[in-house]
Amino acid sequence: MQRPLLGSQSPHARYLSVAQNVSPDHNQVEQGVGKRLSRTKPLTESGIDAKVQWIFFILGCSLLLPWNVLIAAIPYFTERLAGSSIQLSFSSYLLTACTVSNFGFLAHATITSKRTSPSERARLSIYCLVFLNVLLIFSTRFTCPPRIFAALILLIGAVQNAASSYLQTAMIAVASLYGPAAIRAMMAGPAATAVAISVVQVLSAAASIGAPEETHTMNGDDTPGERSAFIFLTVSTLFLIASAGAHAWLVSMPSYQAVVAHLELGDAKPRRSVSEAALSQLRLSREGTQAAYDEIDDNKQVIRISKANLTYEITVAYVFIVTFVCDSFLFTRNRYIDMCAWPQAVFPSVTGAVVSVNPGTHYLIFTAIHLLVFNTSDFVGRYICSIPFFQIWSPKILLGMAFARTLFIPLCLMCNVGQPTISLLSVPLVNSDLLFMFIMALLGWSNGYVSTLCIISAPSLEHNPRLEGRIEDVDVAATLINFFLAGGLVLGSVANFAVMSAIH
Numbered sequence: 001m002q003r004p005l006l007g008s009q010s011p012h013a014r015y016l017s018v019a020q021n022v023s024p025d026h027n028q029v030e031q032g033v034g035k036r037l038s039r040t041k042p043l044t045e046s047g048i049d050a051k052v053q054w055i056f057f058i059l060g061c062s063l064l065l066p067w068n069v070l071i072a073a074i075p076y077f078t079e080r081l082a083g084s085s086i087q088l089s090f091s092s093y094l095l096t097a098c099t100v101s102n103f104g105f106l107a108h109a110t111i112t113s114k115r116t117s118p119s120e121r122a123r124l125s126i127y128c129l130v131f132l133n134v135l136l137i138f139s140t141r142f143t144c145p146p147r148i149f150a151a152l153i154l155l156i157g158a159v160q161n162a163a164s165s166y167l168q169t170a171m172i173a174v175a176s177l178y179g180p181a182a183i184r185a186m187m188a189g190p191a192a193t194a195v196a197i198s199v200v201q202v203l204s205a206a207a208s209i210g211a212p213e214e215t216h217t218m219n220g221d222d223t224p225g226e227r228s229a230f231i232f233l234t235v236s237t238l239f240l241i242a243s244a245g246a247h248a249w250l251v252s253m254p255s256y257q258a259v260v261a262h263l264e265l266g267d268a269k270p271r272r273s274v275s276e277a278a279l280s281q282l283r284l285s286r287e288g289t290q291a292a293y294d295e296i297d298d299n300k301q302v303i304r305i306s307k308a309n310l311t312y313e314i315t316v317a318y319v320f321i322v323t324f325v326c327d328s329f330l331f332t333r334n335r336y337i338d339m340c341a342w343p344q345a346v347f348p349s350v351t352g353a354v355v356s357v358n359p360g361t362h363y364l365i366f367t368a369i370h371l372l373v374f375n376t377s378d379f380v381g382r383y384i385c386s387i388p389f390f391q392i393w394s395p396k397i398l399l400g401m402a403f404a405r406t407l408f409i410p411l412c413l414m415c416n417v418g419q420p421t422i423s424l425l426s427v428p429l430v431n432s433d434l435l436f437m438f439i440m441a442l443l444g445w446s447n448g449y450v451s452t453l454c455i456i457s458a459p460s461l462e463h464n465p466r467l468e469g470r471i472e473d474v475d476v477a478a479t480l481i482n483f484f485l486a487g488g489l490v491l492g493s494v495a496n497f498a499v500m501s502a503i504h
Contacts, residue, residue, distance in 0.1 A: 048178050048255075053185040055250045056178075059122075059171050060189020062243040066129055066160040068197050069236050070094060073136065076229035077153055084146035093150075094157050101158040103490045106165040110483045111302065113475065117264050118170040119251045125167035126244045132160050133237040140230045165486075169479045176459035176478030177259045183456045183478070184386050191379035191448060198372035206365060263475060305476050308466040309458045311395035315402045316454040316481055317488030322405045323447050324492025326412045358433060366433075373437050374444035381448025385456065392453055393463040401450050408443050415439070455481050 074091055081087040109121075135156060139149070175182040250256055306313065384390045392398060414429040415436050430436055457463055459477040467473050 048181050052178065052250065052253070052255065053181060055246045056171070056175055056182045056185040057189045057192070058243055058246045059250075060186035061193045062126065062129070062189070062240055063164060063168055063171070063186075064190035064193045065236055065239065066132075066164050067098065068193055069133065069136070069233060070098065070157050070160070072197065072200075072232050073229045076140070076226060077150075079226070080143075080149050081146045084150075086146070086150055090150055093154060097154045097158045098161045099490060099493055102161040102165050103486050105162040106168065106483055106486045109166045109169040110479045111299070113169050113173055113479045114263075114301075118174050118260065119247075119264060121166050122170040122174075122247055123244070123251075125163045125170065126240060126247060128163040129160060129167070130237060130240045130244070132156050132163070133233055133240060137230060137233045137237065140226045140233070168482055172455075172478045172482045173263065173475035174256075174260055176474050177263075178255075180456040180460060180463075181386070183459075184382065184452065187452050187455060188379065188382050191375065191382050194375040195372070195379050198368070198375045202365070202368040202372055204368075301473070301476060302480065305467075305473050306480055309464070309477055309480065311399055312454045312458040312464075312481060313484035315395065315399045316451050317484045317491065318399075318402045319405065319447060319451045319454075320485060320488035321492040321495055322402075322408060323443065324489065325495050326408050326443060361433070370437060370440045373440045377441040377444030378448035381445040381450075382452045385449065385452045390449075393457050393460075395454075395457070398450055398453055398457070401446070405443075405446055405450070408439070411439050451485065455485070 074094075077090060077094070078087055081090055086093070136153075139152070144152075171186060172183070175186045392401075411430070430439070455478075458481040459467075459474045461467055461469055461471065461474060464477075467477060
């Protein structure tokens with residue numbers, strides 16, 4: 001499709017004439033009014049330069065890192081709250097605060113995505129995450145009353161997820177303009193982080209079995225939980241700093257200037273991340289089309305695109321609703337286990353409701369392994385979306401696949417549910433650990449596969465005719481699909497509680 005030139009009087013002239021199916025030639029960025037910023041180099045199957053893909057992968061890892069930091073630090077948090085009335089319920093308060101904060105601020109970030117510079121929004125978000133991580137590191141070196149400590153952690157968790165929300169919208173908008181390859185790379189980042197955390201969990205669970213239950217050393221030094229939290233928080237902070245460097249590198253690339261310059265003009269002040277030549281061209285194009293800009297209503301655009309992509313949005317939300325409902329059976333909280341007894345475990349506040357049919361298998365090992373199976377399969381599901389043979393672009397087929405995942409709910413009920421209050425069968429129909437792990441692999445694979453296909457399809461001009469070739473709709477479509485993903489997480493959490501109450 002022919003794109004309008006920068007000197008055109010088209011109402012869409014504020015958007016650079018960049019197609020999604022070609023990559024920018026770093027040596028052919030033309031300067032001067034009326035000339036398009038050229039992207040003449042044809043795409044390979046990978047879509048974009050490998051360096052750019054790795055940057056999006058690193059930034060994708062940083063999206064989930066704050067959440068993983070809080071989850072991995074739960075042993076430390078509960079250790080600091082030992083003896084208080086909120087020790088056992090603190091993880092529930094923390095998860096609720098994080099979920100509500102993420103969804104609320106993600107809604108605001110989605111609505112305002114066109115009104116600010118994505119580079120500034122991402123940069124400030126990463127800086128904020130680094131600062132909050134540093135506060136968590138300092139908390140391992142100072143003591144305060146349990147209730148004050150709990151309030152501080154809840155506040156930090158809520159603000160962390162708020163910052164992550166703005167980082168998500170900024171990066172998904174930018175990735176959508178680079179095309180499906182960038183989105184796939186960014187989607188693979190959180191999955192890879194989850195796999196790494198699961199590996200640590202398996203090793204930690206193995207080390208915890210048979211370990212002494214004392215949490216404090218004899219000479220009054222740091223507890224194991226404090227030492228573990230200090231190391232993990234320090235490493236994660238260094239990774240976030242590296243992510244900030246990777247983002248700065250991305251913004252400095254000519255390809256970023258060619259692809260994202262029109263979004264950077266949402267800020268009143270020129271940004272150093274965009275070349276002065278590009279800014280000059282875009283300012284001149286805006287002068288000739290100011291009347292058209294005044295007619296554009298961002299809220300109406302959001303509603304229009306939301307209606308156009310409703311099938312994709314329902315699909316990605318339902319994928320995560322089913323996954324969270326299945327979690328009702330797989331990861332229920334056990335109030336009878338002293339969480340401080342497992343200071344090295346990554347997820348000490350949860351145990352598998354589904355237990356091994358082999359009495360000799362420790363529940364911590366079993367839970368850690370099936371989490372690893374799920375997360376690894378989820379990563380594989382996201383990765384194979386880069387293989388043309390596995391790419392499905394039809395929203396109706398994807399919706400059907402999402403609804404088919406409902407079958408996982410009765411399948412999970414047929415497994416060896418070990419909690420006495422939710423045991424439905426004296427002898428489980430799925431009476432095999434290997435078969436249970438296979439079900440977990442399918443659940444994880446379909447979660448990553450279907451959700452990723454939705455996220456790369458919704459903002460694609462090439463594969464989503466509902467966008468009608470409007471390049472100005474690409475980043476909005478991407479931020480909306482990301483918002484509905486978060487909505488699925490929230491609805492899934494609510495359904496999780498409802499299902500557990502019904503079973504009890």
